[in-house]
Amino acid sequence: MSRSNLPLPQQRRFGQTSRSDHWWVTPLFVFLGLGAFVVYSTWAAFQGVHYFCGVDGAHYLSPFYSPLLYGTAAEHPWIGIIDEGGYPAWWPSWLPFSGALLILWAPGGFRFTCYYYRGAYYKAFWADPSSCAVGEPRSCYRGEQSLPLILQNVHRYFLYLALAFILILAWDAWQAMWFVNDGIATFGIGIGTLVLIINVVLLGGYTLGCHSLRHLVGGKLKLLSKHPVRAKTLSCVTCLNKNHMRWAWLSLFWVGFTDFYVRMCSSGIWVDWRIF
Numbered sequence: 001m002s003r004s005n006l007p008l009p010q011q012r013r014f015g016q017t018s019r020s021d022h023w024w025v026t027p028l029f030v031f032l033g034l035g036a037f038v039v040y041s042t043w044a045a046f047q048g049v050h051y052f053c054g055v056d057g058a059h060y061l062s063p064f065y066s067p068l069l070y071g072t073a074a075e076h077p078w079i080g081i082i083d084e085g086g087y088p089a090w091w092p093s094w095l096p097f098s099g100a101l102l103i104l105w106a107p108g109g110f111r112f113t114c115y116y117y118r119g120a121y122y123k124a125f126w127a128d129p130s131s132c133a134v135g136e137p138r139s140c141y142r143g144e145q146s147l148p149l150i151l152q153n154v155h156r157y158f159l160y161l162a163l164a165f166i167l168i169l170a171w172d173a174w175q176a177m178w179f180v181n182d183g184i185a186t187f188g189i190g191i192g193t194l195v196l197i198i199n200v201v202l203l204g205g206y207t208l209g210c211h212s213l214r215h216l217v218g219g220k221l222k223l224l225s226k227h228p229v230r231a232k233t234l235s236c237v238t239c240l241n242k243n244h245m246r247w248a249w250l251s252l253f254w255v256g257f258t259d260f261y262v263r264m265c266s267s268g269i270w271v272d273w274r275i276f
Contacts, residue, residue, distance in 0.1 A: 012135030014127065023131040030124035033249070034117075037256055041104065044259050048098035050266040051259070053192065057179035058272060060192040061172050062259040063199060066165075070099040110162040113155035115211045116248050156212040166204050173197045179274075189275045192265060199251075199258045206247035209240030 017023065044051075044064055051062040061068060070088065091097050111117055122128040129136035144152050173196040178185040207213075218234030221227055240247065264270035 014135050014137040016135040017131075017133055019131075019133055023134060027124040027127075027130050030120045033252075034121055034124065037252055040256055041108075041259075044263070045100035045104055046096060046098055047263075048096075048100075050263045051100070053262050053266040053272065054180075055265060055268075055272065056274070057181045057186075058190060058192060058265075059175045059178065059180065060196065060262045060265065060272070061175075062262040063169055063172070063196075063203075063255050064100045064104060064259045065098075066103070066172050067168050068099060069102055070097075106158065106161040107165055110155070110158035110207075111248075111252070113152045113158055114248065115155070116244050118152060156216070159207070159210055159212050159216075162207045162210075166200065166207055169196075169200050169203065173200050190272050191275070192261060192272045194275075195258050195261050199254050202247065202251040202254045205240055206244070206251040208237060209242075209244045209247055210237075211241065211244070213237055214241050 041064065044062075051065040052068070053060040088097075088102075123130055127136050128138070144150055173193070176193040176196045177187055177189065179188045179190075214234065214237045217230055217237055218224065221230065224231045224234070261270070265272045
């Protein structure tokens with residue numbers, strides 16, 4: 001049998017490709033979307049004001065500042081009053097302080113190490129590669145087996161924290177259903193109430209569809225049918241996981257909008273409509 005030597009294809013230069021479609025559109029939108037969120041969330045985290053709206057007895061707390069460890073909130077029959085301007089004694093006085101700086105590292109770390117987001121921002125920000133069959137600006141692939149990318153393996157531990165934050169934000173949504181007047185809390189629904197509820201639903205759909213959670217509830221089993229509870233849980237997580245990208249983007253947009261809505265109402269720019 002005769003043999004012939006085939007030359008190996010030459011490495012593509014950065015951005016070089018034979019694709020004729022608009023492959024650059026998706027990385028561009030990912031870059032703009034994630035970039036805008038990072039800029040806004042960083043700005044909001046350093047503000048330290050207008051993260052709580054207590055107008056007309058409302059109790060709307062921005063998810064960027066929840067749980068409210070340091071700062072101020074209006075008097076409430078369940079949580080009382082938190083002193084304004086408080087900050088940890090160990091915090092350097094020459095550094096600007098905001099309660100969000102003690103919180104956002106947890107949900108931020110969960111998203112940064114998320115399996116979907118890794119693929120998204122590797123392409124959009126690092127061009128690793130920009131898209132399939134498109135040249136990248138490096139000659140070798142190191143993977144995630146060495147520093148710093150090996151730290152992405154802490155994703156599961158951030159998952160545990162993210163699950164706890166879902167419960168905390170659900171409590172905030174519950175408190176947003178009660179409006180305090182003359183020290184008496186009455187049930188009601190405002191636009192802000194719906195905003196906080198939607199935020200919990202979207203974040204819950206994103207978190208509960210996590211790839212690590214899917215492995216946690218259904219992994220390491222040789223015969224899943226012998227574990228009906230875990231099999232049902234795995235089915236539910238898998239159902240959410242099928243649309244993990246959609247949940248990721250919707251929840252990212254909405255958590256930013258929730259902070260923006262509370263900020264606008266707290267500063268008096270927007271008026272929160274009471275439905276009943």
